[in-house]
Amino acid sequence: MKTELYRGREQARFKHELLEAYLERLFMIVGQHQRTVCYVDCFAGPWQAKGDDLEDTSIAVSLNIIRKCKDGLRGMGHDVSFKALFVEKDPTSYAKLEAYLSGRKSESTQISSLKGEFIDLRQEILSFCGNDSFTFFFIDPTGWKDAVELSTLDPLLKRPNSEFLINFMYEFLVRTHTQDPFADDMQRIFGEVPDTKGMTAEAREEYLVRRYRENLKTVVPARGGQPRTACVKVKKVLKDRTLYHLVYLTRHPKGIIEFMAASDGLDLVQKRLRAMAKQETQVEANGQMFLIGAVESIKKDEGRPDLSEVKTYWLTKLSSTPRRFAITDLADMLEETGWFASDFQKAFKELEAEGIVKNQDAQRTRPVNAVNFEKSETLVRLK
Ligand SMILES: C[S@@+](CC[C@H](N)C(=O)[O-])C[C@H]1O[C@@H](n2cnc3c(N)ncnc32)[C@H](O)[C@@H]1O
Structure with missing residues (x-):
């Protein structure tokens, strides 16, 4: 991925690297025993894209991986039918999305888009997926309202043979979870109005993310294994604070193993991107030359258990x-x-x-x- 396209939003690069790494593992595994595999980006964008060809968006990242996996699976004797759906409400973004997708229509993937509010389009999304496919839902909104609450996600969560990657907007939620006007929304997100009084910042973060993960597991489809969740913390680039968590939900033990392996592979990538962004900012501010290479200054064990x-x-x-x-x-x-x-x-x-x-x-x-x-x-x- 091109560094210059992600300058100032390195966290988006990490998100895209994780999506790319995990989707490849996932599609190459499920494609060996599924005839149809669907990918649904419920909040597609493009959003803050710098490249003309949208290569720095989840839209291009996912379609490129689908193409690569389709070819790889064909080489292994599996002719898998891939379908991809992109949902976007903003008219300007949707026009860009449409223009981009029309340029990729010749690919052997069935590519579609829907314009409008995700919450209003849930049934259409499910119809697109059909009953027999395996589906991966990417939920990457700009806020939490009408997006990550259980009541909003419920029809999708009830769908068997599905996996989810959800952007849990921690930076917003940590501010709002104690405010009275949002109590009903918090109930819909966490299954309770979380009481985090007296907790340290670290304990509060752990508690809120756990509550959300546990709550997601309460919606059970008619068939499939035990629900399991994992998550990856994405930090602000220049501050040592969490921006969001990418929460992953599956019903297969192998899903957790592959997702965590992809995250492990990218743990250092996130640290390196943050270290380089910090150093670049210092250089711009002080006009200083690099004293130590950003890569050498990375604390490799930061955030890892003892x-x-x-x-x-x-x-x-x-x-x-x-x-x-x-x-x-x-x-x-x-x-x-x-x-x-x-x-x-x-x-x-x-x-x-x-x-x-x-x-x-x-x-x-x-x-x-x-x-x-x-x-x-x-x-x-x-x-
Ligand atoms: C965070 S951006 C998506 C970024 C994209 N996943 C990526 O990584 O390149 C969220 C997008 O969702 C759109 N959006 C926000 N609320 C929406 C809603 N209720 N329904 C559909 N799209 C929405 C925004 O216009 C924006 O383009």
Whole structure:
């Protein structure tokens, strides 16, 4: 992605990188057993785009990934039918959207758009998806009203065979959740009017995002597995404050694993983008040359758990009775803690080196990971 197109809105670049990385993983997996895959951008834009060809928007990012995955899947012998729908209410943005999409109509993806308010178009969106497709809904509004409340999302959440990526506008919600005029809206978002009095800023953030995630899981479609959520924090570029969370909802354990793997891969990207933006601002303000490279100044472990904490957590899961750990266990662990699989792998490796735990199924040849959850390996605590 071109750095200059995202100058001053580096958080949008991170969002697009995550969308790109996760959609590719997702489509390449579901495309192997689904005849039709749908992508719905419920708040499409274009919005704040700098490039003429919209390459710095979720519209182009998603369509490019669809094209790449369709070709990749065809090469594997799967002829998957992809459909993409873009919803936008602003007339000027919609005109740009239409013009852009008409230039991509020759592609073998069925591309459509709807003009209007998302809340009024929910039934049309569902009709577009049909009953048999797998659908990924991207919910990326500019505010929370008529967008992220459960009452608004309910018909979509009830749809089986669907996944969601929702922009949870933390910066707005943290200000409004205690204000009386918004009490009804907060009830619709969190399932309660959250009482965060006396909480630290960190505890309040953790509480509000958890409440929203738990509330999302209360809407259950007629079929599908247990609902699971994960989330990634996106910080303001120049301040050490959360701007929004990207909340992900799936009904498949593999979904959480793939989403967290994509986020893990981009953890450093977000840190690097913020460090570079900070340094550029300082240079502009002071006319100074770079003293240290932005990349060297990144605190790689910032926001990552302390390994001793992860090891203690592992020990609560293990006992002297050997037990198999499958992908559902890994999904539970990721969902419960918000840590990455790489944190768990690193901690298990250390515990094993210390002779505290053992993977009874570990291969004799040195494996990349300490535990292969795909193979349901048997783990035991030795002391
Ligand atoms: C944050 S922007 C989307 C950015 C885009 N997802 C991206 O990453 O490039 C939100 C878009 O939703 C549109 N929008 C806001 N409220 C809407 C509503 N109620 N229904 C449909 N579109 C809406 C705005 O005009 C804006 O273009």
